Amino acid sequence: MTSVIGKSVKRTDTLGKVTGGAVYAGDVVLPGLLHGKTKRSTVAHARIKAIDTTKALALPGVKAILTHGDVPRVLHYGSPHPRSASVTQDQYILDTKVRYFGEGVAAVAATSEEIAELACELIEVEYEPLPAVFTVEDALKPGAPAIHDVGPGGNLVLDPFVVTRGDVEKGFAEADLIVEGEYGMGRPTPAYMEPNVCVCQWDPLGKLTIWTSTQSPFMVRGTLAEVLGLPLNKVRVLVDHMGGGFGAKQDLFQHEFLCALLAQRTRRPVRMEFTRKETFLGGRTRHPGTVWIRQGFKRDGTITAREAKVVFNSGAYGSHGPGVTAVGTAALTSLYRCENVRLEGRCVYTNTPIAGAFRGYGVVQTYYALDILMDEAAETLGMDPAALKLKNAVREGDVAPSNHPLTGHGLEDCIRRGMDETGWASRSSKPKAGRLRRGWGMGCEMHGSSAYPGIKEQGNAVVRMNEDGSVTLLTGTTGLGTGAHTALAQITAEELGVTFEDVAVVHGDTDVVPWDIGAFASHTTFMAGRACQMAAAQVKAKVLARAADRLEVSAADLEIRDSVITVKGVPGMSLTVREAIAAEKGIPAPQLLGEGSYHPTKSYSFGAHFVEVEVDTETGQVSVLQVVPVHEIGKVIHPIAAAGQIEGGIQQGIGHTLSEDFVVDHRDGRPLNASFVDYKMPLAMDMPPIRTIILETAPSDGGPFGAKGVGEDPIIAIGPAIANAIHDAIGVRFRHYPITPEQILAALEEKAGAQAA
Amino acid sequence: MTTTVPVTITINGEPRDLAVAPHRTLLDVLRNEAGLTGTKKGCDVGDCGACTVLLDDVPVNSCLVLAVEAAGRNVTTIEGIAPAPDRLHLLQENFMALGASQCGFCTPGIIVMAKALLDQNPDPTEEEIRFGLAGNICRCTGYTKIIEAIQVTARQMAAAGGETA
Numbered sequence: 001m002t003s004v005i006g007k008s009v010k011r012t013d014t015l016g017k018v019t020g021g022a023v024y025a026g027d028v029v030l031p032g033l034l035h036g037k038t039k040r041s042t043v044a045h046a047r048i049k050a051i052d053t054t055k056a057l058a059l060p061g062v063k064a065i066l067t068h069g070d071v072p073r074v075l076h077y078g079s080p081h082p083r084s085a086s087v088t089q090d091q092y093i094l095d096t097k098v099r100y101f102g103e104g105v106a107a108v109a110a111t112s113e114e115i116a117e118l119a120c121e122l123i124e125v126e127y128e129p130l131p132a133v134f135t136v137e138d139a140l141k142p143g144a145p146a147i148h149d150v151g152p153g154g155n156l157v158l159d160p161f162v163v164t165r166g167d168v169e170k171g172f173a174e175a176d177l178i179v180e181g182e183y184g185m186g187r188p189t190p191a192y193m194e195p196n197v198c199v200c201q202w203d204p205l206g207k208l209t210i211w212t213s214t215q216s217p218f219m220v221r222g223t224l225a226e227v228l229g230l231p232l233n234k235v236r237v238l239v240d241h242m243g244g245g246f247g248a249k250q251d252l253f254q255h256e257f258l259c260a261l262l263a264q265r266t267r268r269p270v271r272m273e274f275t276r277k278e279t280f281l282g283g284r285t286r287h288p289g290t291v292w293i294r295q296g297f298k299r300d301g302t303i304t305a306r307e308a309k310v311v312f313n314s315g316a317y318g319s320h321g322p323g324v325t326a327v328g329t330a331a332l333t334s335l336y337r338c339e340n341v342r343l344e345g346r347c348v349y350t351n352t353p354i355a356g357a358f359r360g361y362g363v364v365q366t367y368y369a370l371d372i373l374m375d376e377a378a379e380t381l382g383m384d385p386a387a388l389k390l391k392n393a394v395r396e397g398d399v400a401p402s403n404h405p406l407t408g409h410g411l412e413d414c415i416r417r418g419m420d421e422t423g424w425a426s427r428s429s430k431p432k433a434g435r436l437r438r439g440w441g442m443g444c445e446m447h448g449s450s451a452y453p454g455i456k457e458q459g460n461a462v463v464r465m466n467e468d469g470s471v472t473l474l475t476g477t478t479g480l481g482t483g484a485h486t487a488l489a490q491i492t493a494e495e496l497g498v499t500f501e502d503v504a505v506v507h508g509d510t511d512v513v514p515w516d517i518g519a520f521a522s523h524t525t526f527m528a529g530r531a532c533q534m535a536a537a538q539v540k541a542k543v544l545a546r547a548a549d550r551l552e553v554s555a556a557d558l559e560i561r562d563s564v565i566t567v568k569g570v571p572g573m574s575l576t577v578r579e580a581i582a583a584e585k586g587i588p589a590p591q592l593l594g595e596g597s598y599h600p601t602k603s604y605s606f607g608a609h610f611v612e613v614e615v616d617t618e619t620g621q622v623s624v625l626q627v628v629p630v631h632e633i634g635k636v637i638h639p640i641a642a643a644g645q646i647e648g649g650i651q652q653g654i655g656h657t658l659s660e661d662f663v664v665d666h667r668d669g670r671p672l673n674a675s676f677v678d679y680k681m682p683l684a685m686d687m688p689p690i691r692t693i694i695l696e697t698a699p700s701d702g703g704p705f706g707a708k709g710v711g712e713d714p715i716i717a718i719g720p721a722i723a724n725a726i727h728d729a730i731g732v733r734f735r736h737y738p739i740t741p742e743q744i745l746a747a748l749e750e751k752a753g754a755q756a757a
Numbered sequence: 758m759t760t761t762v763p764v765t766i767t768i769n770g771e772p773r774d775l776a777v778a779p780h781r782t783l784l785d786v787l788r789n790e791a792g793l794t795g796t797k798k799g800c801d802v803g804d805c806g807a808c809t810v811l812l813d814d815v816p817v818n819s820c821l822v823l824a825v826e827a828a829g830r831n832v833t834t835i836e837g838i839a840p841a842p843d844r845l846h847l848l849q850e851n852f853m854a855l856g857a858s859q860c861g862f863c864t865p866g867i868i869v870m871a872k873a874l875l876d877q878n879p880d881p882t883e884e885e886i887r888f889g890l891a892g893n894i895c896r897c898t899g900y901t902k903i904i905e906a907i908q909v910t911a912r913q914m915a916a917a918g919g920e921t922a
Contacts, residue, residue, distance in 0.1 A: 010853060017861030018849040018868060020795015020835035027794035114780075192860035193799050193896050195808060243797070243862030246895055276800035481860025481897055626835035640856035642901070648859065676894060678802035684890035687900045 003562060004021040005705050008640035009484040012430060012505060013241065013479055016500040018676050022241040025271055033199070033441025036262050036272035037116035038255055039106040040121045040281060041098040042353040044669025045132035045145065046126060048096050055146065056122040061115035064265040065123070068094040069104045071261055074227045075150070077083045078319040079251045079357065080218070086326070086454045088157060088318025090150050093227065093257040098127070099147055100316035101282030101669045108256035109270050111650070111755070132351040134666045136289070139350045147316065147349040147384040148698055157321040157347040161329050164342050165399075168379030171305025171340030175296025183369035184736035187288040187313075187662035188652070190358050193242020195274040198256050198281065200263040209236045210259055213251075215478050216247040216518025221510050223252045224260060229537045235624055237510040240425070243695060245480050248284035248358035250520050251319055280378030280674035284356030285662055287312035287324050288346070291369035293332070297377055299387045303338040310345040310366055316472045319345040319356035323454050328362020330401040332370060335446055336392035353671060357520060362714045363447060371443045371720030372735060375727065376659065378647045386424055386442050386723065389414045389608075394446065402453055402602040406700025410606035410632035411446060413526040417608045418442060418630040418691060435617050438625070442610045443720035449526035449700070459527035460514035461596045463492055463535040465543065467589035469563060470576035471503045473535075476516025477528045479507065481713060483641035484524040490637055491529045491704045495536035496543075497560025498577060514595075519714045522709025523647060525637055527600045529704035542592050547580040603700035605708045609650070609717040613725040620741030622726060624654055624688045631692075634699040634708035642710050643692045648688055648696055648716025650670050654682045655717040674700070764828035769837025770794065777824040782867045784808045784819035787834060795835040799894065806893030807867035809836045817874040818892070835865035838872060847910045848872060857906035859897035867893045871907045880911060 016022030053065045071093045098105060106123050110116040133139040139147070139155040152159050172178060184213070198212035206231065215218050217237040225235045259272040274282065289312040298303040305497040310329045314321040329345030365573040371389075378385040391409040400406050419425065427440050450457050473492050479485050481615040489503040495504075507513055516528065540560065547565045548555035557568050566579055567573040583589045610628040615621075628644050636642050663672045673679045699706025719737060727733050732747040761776040768791055773795040777786050784801070787793045787810070796819060799807030810819045811833035819832075838846045848868050851857070858864040867890060874881060874889040881889065886907050887900070897904060 001833075008856070011856075014858045014861065017864045018835075018852045018859045019839065019845070020793070020865050021793070022861055024797075024862070026798070027788075029789075029794075191896055193805065193860060193894065194797070195799070241861060243799075244860040246896075273798075276802065276804070277873075295786035481858075481862075483856075483859070589882045644856045644859055644898055644902060648897045648899040649899075654898070675802070676800055681894065681896070683894060684887040684900045687887075690901050692898055692901075 002472070004490045004500045005635065005637055006639065007488060008638055009486065009500045011483045011641065013483065016241065016648055019679050020653045023507045024240065024241050024243055025195060025199060025213045028199045028211045028661050030199065030201060030269040031441040034087045034109045034111060034266055034268050034270045035113040035116045035121050036058065036107055036109045036259050036270045037113070038104040038258065039108065039120040040626065041105050043098065043127050043129060044101045045130040046098050046127035047130060048098065048105060049128045050126040050704065052124040053492060055121040056108065059115060059119050059122060061111040061341050062108060062119045063111065064109045064262050065106060065119070065682045066252040066258060066261055066265070068096050072229065073225055076223055076227050078317050082183045086323030086451065087320055088322060090148050090318050091255060100353055100575060101671060103316065104254040104258065104282065106276035107262060109262040109266050113469050115158050132669055134350055134352055134664055134669055136311055137604050139348050157349060158320045158325065160721045161326050161341065161345040161641060162670060163330055163333055165341035168305050168307055168340045168342040174306045177297045177380060178294060179297065179373055179380060180293040180294035181373050181376065181735055182290055184290050185288050185365045185368065186738050188656035188660040189283060189285045189287045189662045190246035190248045191679065192244030195276055196253055196255065196257050197273040197277045199269060199413065200259040202264055207234045207236065208236065211238045212256055213242045213249060213287060214239055215249045215480060215520055217478060218476060218515050219518055220252055220256065222305055223399065224257065227257060232320060237709065238508055239478055240479065241445065242480055244291070246359045247361065247520055249263060250357050250518055251284055253639045262678065262691045269637060275678060277674045280662060281353065281395060281671060284319060284358065286358040286364065286663060287314065287355040287362065288364055289313055291366050291505045293369050293373050295377065299381070301381055301383055301391050303336055303392055305340040308343045312345045312347045313352065314349050315352045316349065319354050321355065324357065325453055328366045331363045334394050334401050335367060335444060336374065336389065337394055340584030351669050353662065359505065359712050361712065364716050364719065366717045367445055368737065369714050372723050375724045376733065386415060386419055389444055399606035400602070400604055402448060403489055404602060406604060407700060410698035411444060413695050413697045414606050414608035414630040414632050415444065417695065418608045418628055421628050422592060424608045424610065436614050437611060437617060437729040438614045439723045439725045439727070440587065440610065440612050441723065442608060442727030443717040443724060444608045445713060445716035446604045447522060447713045447716060448602045449606050449703065450523040450600045450602050451521040452600060457523065457600055459516050459531040459598045459600065460513050461528060461531040461535040463532065463539050463594040465547055467575065467580065467581065467583060469502065469581060471498055471531055472506055473532060474506045474513045474735065477507065477524050478519040480519050483638055483644060484519065487525045487637040487641065488529055488532050491534045492536045494538050494705065495533045498563045502530060502563060522711040524714065525707055526603065526703040526709050527598060529707060530600065531598040533598035533704045534598060535594035539592050543580055546590065547575055550580060550660045551575060569615070570740045580689065592621060603629065603702045603708045604636070605633045605710060605713050607713045607717050609721040609722040611718065611725045613722060613729055615726060615729045615744060617730065620660055620744035622739065622744065624722065627690045629690065629692055629714060630695065631713060632695040632698055633660040633710045634703055635696055635706035636694055636706050639694065642694060645710045646692050646714040647690050651682055651687055651717050653715040653718030655724065657722045657739060659738050661738050759791050764825055766827045767831045769833060777822065777827055781824050782820050783822040783824045785834070790886065793834050793836050797862050797865055799862065807866045809861050809869045811869060811873060814873070814876070814897065816870050828834055828893040835869055837898060840867060846872065847913055850901065851906040851910045854903050855906045855909065857898065857902040862882055863893060863895045867895065867903060875914065883908070900901060
């Protein structure tokens with residue numbers, strides 16, 4: 001029986017958030033603070049012939065201006081994972097070329113934001129325009145302009161990523177039915193509420209301190225040190241609270257280097273804060289792309305072969321392109337069982353905004369295609385789509401995308417439970433009529449906790465028991481807002497046998513806490529949680545050894561619960577933890593330290609989303625009426641926080657399926673909707689009731705107490721579930737996202753025309 | 758140098774004498790002059806609601822109000838919502854207990870907006886709550902737990918005869 005795990009204890013991070021006391025990077029104020037701004041490109045592809053800063057420098061209040069000649073020219077990784085295959089090395093702080101509209105070309109530090117902005121306008125940049133390509137098709141044409149000198153050439157970010165299992169030809173030859181389709185994806189952006197921001201300060205000994213809104217502070221430290229030529233102990237990264245990241249804040253952005261260099265140049269602290277428009281222009285988006293799939297089926301619904309070609313648009317830089325391509329493509333080995341698989345993934349540079357990491361990491365796109373195709377196949381086979389998916393659902397022992405055997409029957413459990421909860425079998429199958437037409441759809445997903453095998457990860461923790469029995473947990477993980485630090489404290493308390501309130505968490509200072517790879521890949525609770533468990537177990541052993549001495553019993557006979565040590569089977573014989581470790585006879589209490597370092601492989605979480613929509617056939621508007629998400633995530637550490645992840649992921653997934661698309665003008669590469677007014681997200685009025693169901697039927701041996709990840713899963717299945725529900729409502733099959741009202745109306749008109757003809 | 762104008766704004770019950778340039782927003786002055794960084798800047802153009810404060814008890818986007826417009830008036834920010842230094846507003850308690858705050862960046866604006874809503878309409882329907890929050894963007898929660906926290910607060914306030922804490 002557990003004391004702390006599985007309980008929705010009060011999160012440690014939210015008191016500051018509800019009172020306004022929580023300090024985000026942009027809230028840091030330092031004496032003499034200057035304000036930095038980035039001058040951004042107004043062309044999509046050009047060589048910089050000249051930059052004239054004379055007028056800008058003459059403006060009173062301007063303290064420094066940096067252009068490409070003033071900054072170190074070091075080719076660096078867009079996202080600084082430790083030399084993994086997931087990311088590309090194709091960026092300079094400021095280059096002599098620009099590759100997308102909005103790329104930084106210079107930076108200003110001034111005594112106010114207004115002066116810095118005005119100075120940016122006064123900087124004159126002379127561009128020598130280069131031919132630009134905005135679509136994958138154009139970028140792949142023979143003779144297309146080369147956007148980068150690095151990489152395999154032909155505007156490819158990486159060599160094609162190929163996965164083969166079994167014999168695809170044989171599989172298709174055995175098929176009674178072959179279904180194929182090409183599916184297209186728009187460009188959603190994470191649109192976190194806190195615009196990117198950092199504050200930099202140097203001390204007299206040449207040490208840089210940076211407060212920054214990042215998911216991966218140690219990666220920021222590593223790359224800043226490398227590019228600026230500093231040892232790691234001369235770069236200190238601080239991040240307390242951050243206002244969301246959803247994957248994109250894993251990258252190191254131009255302004256983080258520029259802010260450091262402006263602070264160095266002016267010998268004053270500098271803050272650089274994106275405007276909302278800049279978070280669109282200079283931020284990171286999901287990869288737009290196309291996924292072509294062909295599947296062979298037996299008449300009973302068994303899948304005999306699967307072939308797919310995935311093409312992602314990376315935008316102007318590689319960022320996470322290799323990782324997203326590999327993870328998204330390899331995901332198609334699984335979800336629905338198939339022994340004969342041939343998959344190919346490509347990622348292509350274009351002169352458009354940078355695509356990077358975003359919750360769901362390539363899998364959103366590929367499972368959208370796969371799951372709609374399954375519904376199309378079910379229709380042709382005359383089967384119920386949920387039944388077809390259940391029949392083919394991956395299960396215990398099947399080989400996962402990571403090449404590990406799967407544990408348990410999580411996906412089958414999710415589908416069955418969702419069918420029960422929604423009365424799936426008895427839903428209306430009558431043809432819909434009238435202006436408002438309702439339909440049901442379902443979609444499935446699985447997603448890995450940790451980025452293995454793309455990145456060999458490592459979770460670390462240090463647990464210290466103080467001389468009063470209280471516990472300090474030191475973790476390098478970042479608090480994006482998921483409640484991760486609370487979960488880690490719960491795990492530590494549970495393992496150690498102390499109360500949740502006894503554990504305080506120290507985080508957010510790279511000078512103090514153990515190294516961490518960053519908060520991403522649904523792995524913080526899974527991986528760092530396990531490291532906490534290991535560290536806590538060491539401290540517990542030391543405490544019990546000491547208590548055993550005092551009680552003159554064997555440590556093996558002792559247990560700790562709620563900070564009280566008891567002797568098994570001997571009621572009344574007990575000692576508090578504090579008493580056990582207290583100083584005595586003038587000798588200080590012992591140093592009680594535990595250190596956990598965990599190298600995970602991977603576990604998979606599963607989900608099935610059931611959705612009811614209503615289509616207004618006069619306006620084309622699609623309303624999501626209700627969502628029943630069923631997720632299997634192993635042992636749940638904090639039920640409310642886990643449900644919160646699911647509900648938020650659904651919100652973003654509804655957005656990318658129905659309205660969110662950051663659009664670039666294909667004539668000049670200029671973004672057309674870089675604001676919250678023009679980039680439409682589902683808000684309070686649009687969000688349906690969500691009835692979240694969490695299962696714990698397939699716990700992982702790899703996670704603490706059997707826990708698995710949940711952060712990314714909920715954004716994946718909602719998309720195809722909605723597309724399938726729209727088909728159920730109006731009989732039109734959409735093979736792309738976002739599905740807009742205009743397209744609904746056009747499709748209904750076309751359908752009516754076809755019926756009349 | 759830009760000319761400044763002396764203004765007195767009562768912020769969370771305390772009159773503050775400030776010298777502000779006429780073009781500066783209330784949001785900017787709250788954060789950078791009054792030292793109240795609980796009010797967040799999510800867009801600075803009135804699209805997201807993260808900077809919501811009460812101006813004479815009416816919710817406004819403080820990025821769309823000039824600081825000089827607030828002269829002689831009462832401004833309530835998230836730092837002034839609690840009824841006493843050692844007590845939280847029920848909304849604050851419920852946002853914590855029910856998981857209505859994740860990354861927290863929208864939270865101050867939403868709590869201030871919810872307070873204004875409940876002060877005006879102590880028994881709102883779910884639809885009225887959703888309408889009340891139409892201008893506040895939250896990107897983490899799907900609004901599910903935010904709505905629940907506001908509904909629970911309304912019920913508790915009714916049970917306590919309108920007391921908020």
